[in-house]
Every structure is written in structure tokens, then in C-alpha cells.
Amino acid sequence: MDKPSATAGAQSLRRALQLLRLLAEHQEDGIRLTDVMAATGLERSTAHRLLSCLAEEQFAERGEDKAYRLGIDAMQLGFASMRRVPLVDACRPLMQRLARMSGDTVFLVIRQGDYCLCLHREEGHFPVKVFTTDVGGRRLLGLGAGGLALMAALADAEIERLFERHAAEYAQAGFARERLLQAVRRTRAAGWADIVDTLTTGVSGVGATFAPSAGTLAAISFGAITPRLPPERKAELGQLLTAQLAQAECPRAAPEEL
Incomplete structure (x- = not known):
């Protein structure tokens, strides 16, 4: 999942940004943790930790169907950029x-x-x-x-x-x-x-x-x-x-x- 970069120490940030892109691609139906793991190659603990952090900061949300989608803060950033x-x-x-x-x-x-x-x-x-x-x-x-x-x-x-x-x-x-x-x-x-x-x-x-x-x-x-x-x-x-x-x-x- 990681891409070569000259920016040192940014692995976690890069993974989180890639997760945001993945959530955006599946915004309508959402995406479950197991599918996130399959799409990114991340271990379960790493994917869960990153998604939990995004949810705490309201950049992601976990619905009753246990699927993740973009959260309100991610959407507000998108609207502002428009x-x-x-x-x-x-x-x-x-x-x-x-x-x-x-x-x-x-x-x-x-x-x-x-x-x-x-x-x-x-x-x-x-x-x-x-x-x-x-x-x-x-x-x-x-x-x-x-x-x-x-x-x-x-x-x-x-x-x-x-x-x-x-x-x-x-x-x-x-x-x-x-x-x-x-x-x-x-x-x-x-x-x-x-x-x-x-x-x-x-x-x-x-x-x-x-x-x-x-x-x-x-x-x-x-x-x-x-x-x-x-x-x-x-x-x-x-x-x-x-x-x-x-x-x-x-x-x-x-x-x-x-």
C-alpha cells in the first residue's frame, strides 16, 4: 500500500489519506473492515486503528451495518474546496x-x-x-x-x-x-x-x-x-x-x- 516518497516519517499519514480515498470510492454502500484489509493489504489491527482514529476525528463513521463511510468533517472539507x-x-x-x-x-x-x-x-x-x-x-x-x-x-x-x-x-x-x-x-x-x-x-x-x-x-x-x-x-x-x-x-x- 505504501508508495516510495522522499517524505520521511509520514507512513501513517499516507495510509490514513489512502483510507480516506477508499472510503470516498465506497461512500454510497460503505466498506467493511475486512474489505478495507483486502483492498489495502493492511493488517487487521492497523486498519482498525486508523479507521478508529478517523472516526474519532469525524473524518469517518461506522454505520449500523458495520460499514465505514466518510464522516461529516471530511464532507465539510470537500464542500469548502468546491x-x-x-x-x-x-x-x-x-x-x-x-x-x-x-x-x-x-x-x-x-x-x-x-x-x-x-x-x-x-x-x-x-x-x-x-x-x-x-x-x-x-x-x-x-x-x-x-x-x-x-x-x-x-x-x-x-x-x-x-x-x-x-x-x-x-x-x-x-x-x-x-x-x-x-x-x-x-x-x-x-x-x-x-x-x-x-x-x-x-x-x-x-x-x-x-x-x-x-x-x-x-x-x-x-x-x-x-x-x-x-x-x-x-x-x-x-x-x-x-x-x-x-x-x-x-x-x-x-x-x-x-
Whole structure:
């Protein structure tokens, strides 16, 4: 679990931070101590001690189901950081330009475990607005345009595990395993993702990924009512998005081959 670092004496802090990331990935259903041990390689006593400390400081909580989740203090830090997010500041000019050029709503999302988190959105001039995701809202990877672009950048084995963990949710959205993999393959071939009616009936989207920093995967996407996004306009917006990301010197994420 530990990573080489020039910072001496920070092993416990590094482990605690990694546990916080793990809790964030399993916030919805929680994660039990045995699963924490399996995911991190920590011994039972070490994992329990760290989780207990996080719970005492209200950065974690243990529910009646004996599963751990982020605590109120961790959430308050997250909400405070949303008021000024460096990535949003860096992407805002590009998003405003894309919204102005397309007339549609533009979203910025990042990967958060099995989900994507909406950091920002910009409204275009078209009178019918699409607000399928609020700032701070989370969606399962693969369902929205940005989330599908993020999923396509993952390794095949990781996508398989993701589907297994959330098979019921994908089925509810109309995604059997093969349909999801076909969408991933289509995204990788085109260089950008497109969706129709996966989150909201009558809404379509186009999205592409970029890597703002090492270890961070983000996506920018368009959202519009379906009549505004026939196949030819999706292709235009996909090409516009990838070209603008390249001009903005946002490094594109290299997807794994399916």
C-alpha cells in the first residue's frame, strides 16, 4: 500500500489519506473492515486503528451495518474546496468558449472511484437548457457522456470489475454488459463519447477526457436535448471538443485498448 516518497516519517499519514480515498470510492454502500484489509493489504489491527482514529476525528463513521463511510468533517472539507477548485479555474475559459460556440450546456467532471463528480457547468445560449447533473452531483461511470469517456480510458479488467460491482444499476439504466462494452469500444474508436437517453429521456451528450495532472482523469462534455444532437452534429461537437482540448494544451488521456 505504501508508495516510495522522499517524505520521511509520514507512513501513517499516507495510509490514513489512502483510507480516506477508499472510503470516498465506497461512500454510497460503505466498506467493511475486512474489505478495507483486502483492498489495502493492511493488517487487521492497523486498519482498525486508523479507521478508529478517523472516526474519532469525524473524518469517518461506522454505520449500523458495520460499514465505514466518510464522516461529516471530511464532507465539510470537500464542500469548502468546491468554492474554489483550481481545475475549475483553469478550465472555465475553455468551457465558456465551448458553451458560446455550441450554444449548449458544458460540464466538467472528474473520476471519483466508481463515479464521476461534476465540478462545474457553463450554460450556452440555446433557450432549452440541459441540467442533468448539478455541481457536486455524482453519476456512475459510463452513464453520462463525460462518465463514458472516463470509463473508456480505463483498463479492460477494471471496467469488468466496475460492471460486476454495479450490475444492477447498469441494468436499470438499460446497459447489459455487452452494450456497455460496445459503447466503450465506440468511444475509443472515435476519440470521444456520445450518449442518448442514458441519464434522462430526450437528452444526449458528447464528451472527451483529458489528464490535468498525473493521476487525475477529467472530462468535458456537452449536454443538449436529443433533437439538437443528430449523429452529424455529435461528430462536429466531438471534433470541436477534442480540437479545443488540444489547443488549450490539456493533455488527453490515453485509453486502454479493448
